[in-house]
Amino acid sequence: MWKEQISVDGPYAFDRVLQRMSIDPLNHIDEGKQMVKLPYTGAKKQAVTITGIGTTQDPVFIVEGTYEEDRKEIIRHVKDLFHWNHSLNEVDLHFSSSTLSNIFDVHKGTPLVREPSVYSCLLKSIIHQQLNMAFAAVLTERFVTTYGENIEDVWFYPEPQTVAEITVEELRALQFSQRKAEYVIGVGKKILSGELELDRFPEMSDEEIIEELVKLRGVGPWTAQNVLLFGLGRMDIFPFADIGIQNALKKQFNMERKPTILEMEEWTESWRPYLSYASLYLWRSIETGK
Structure with a gap:
């Protein structure tokens, strides 16, 4: 067994990460302990445990694994999955004066977290x-x-x-x-x-x-x-045909109907190059009602 402590630039709302991951019953999560266990396939299959021990403003994590030979690759993999390599401040700043600024204020610090593979x-x-x-x-x-x-x-x-x-x-x-x-x-x-x-x-x-x-x-x-x-955690993806996103935009802009593709294309131009975060936060607004 091995463990490693990792500090991340805040804000980073790990509690919201766990809330969203808990939607999938296959994920092994303990929200009380701020812990999630994920599958990792390397030299050997093993469970990797990620535990949040910091705060939203000062995030700190303990990553634990079973086999030492995969340790470096697991750390790299986990950093990629949980978006620990990039500060969310740049994303927040980009949307601070946008038409989605209210949603980004409410859900500030919510990262785009990838599936294990x-x-x-x-x-x-x-x-x-x-x-x-x-x-x-x-x-x-x-x-x-x-x-x-x-x-x-x-x-x-x-x-x-x-x-x-x-x-x-x-x-x-x-x-x-x-x-x-x-x-x-x-x-x-x-x-x-x-x-x-x-x-x-x-x-x-x-x-x-x-x-x-x-x-x-x-x-x-x-x-x-x-x-x-x-x-893959690509940063500039916006699924125009997604019903959840359409409903979120309808609510965001107080529309009586769902937006057209042309309307969405016009709005999203100013949200680039972080369309993936626009997508994520719009989904969050529907999931949480905020």
């Missing part, structure tokens, strides 16, 4: 397509707990080979639709065949990744943008 994010995004949040979470939990692996009380998504060998009938028994079952299995098969190389994505542009992902059956722009946001 691009792979898990892609599968989760496909499962969540066109479902309400509650059932999407249930379906994802059934999938992972049936075919994945539990190590140190943390669930790991099933490996691509396992996914490729699942039958449509097996997923139908978990209440997957026929097509959604085919799409999920198809991801496993594409990775196994080498046609889909997720390890290359960090070096690719947003446009190249979207082009690669939409080749997959069942993956459209919304899912591809979701992977860019929560799988």
